[in-house]
Amino acid sequence: MADREFDEFVRSRSAALLRVAYLLTGDRHAAEDLLQEVLEQMYVRWRRIRGGPDAYARRILVNRSINRWRRRGRRPEAALGDIEVGLPDHSDGVVVRDAVIGALRGLPPRQRAVVVLRYLEDLPVDEVAAALDCSAGTVKSNAARGLDKLRAVLGPILVKEGD
The missing domain is CATH 1.10.10.10 (Winged helix-like DNA-binding domain superfamily/Winged helix DNA-binding domain)
Incomplete structure (x- = not known):
């Protein structure tokens, strides 16, 4: 029962949550990673989530995006090397x-x-x-x-x- 509810939540809310994650991170790949982490955390705690999964998901997205920003500020990012940059x-x-x-x-x-x-x-x-x-x-x-x-x-x- 809980698995079906979680699956339905993911199907119905993933696009909106990905949009929030993208706006918080400014990067599509980072947003996808962030959302994946949040959904994993929610799956583990699904039965204990109180007050609605949307609010819980937004709160975790915000907290994790702020934590990522802090970590990035402490450790410089390494260059990826030669990558093709598309024309704008x-x-x-x-x-x-x-x-x-x-x-x-x-x-x-x-x-x-x-x-x-x-x-x-x-x-x-x-x-x-x-x-x-x-x-x-x-x-x-x-x-x-x-x-x-x-x-x-x-x-x-x-x-x-x-x-």
Whole structure:
């Protein structure tokens, strides 16, 4: 019974959770790895998860993405060597999306998590606070600071796109 419930959860929520993981990490492969780790952890604890699996999954995604960011800051990444880099697609939508992802990467992990969960996942303040284990006021202040930084970085790009 529990296995079927978990399978159904994975089938129905993986795409949305992968989107959150991607927005938190800024990298497709890192997002896939992160989501895989989270789903493995959830499978082991599936019967003990309280308060809904979505909230639990978001909380683990945020915590693990912040931990990955901390680890990466302590250990420099090694170069992969010669890899082919594809030519960038010059369509306007891709340029704006890449700019937004880049701007999100520039935010501190906590602000990035708040912006992703609050505005891109459209969660209410109390659910974001629960996912981050903080107060609603902390969510609001991190959101305000994060949005200010995003506006400063993205303002010129979005103005150009709108012309």
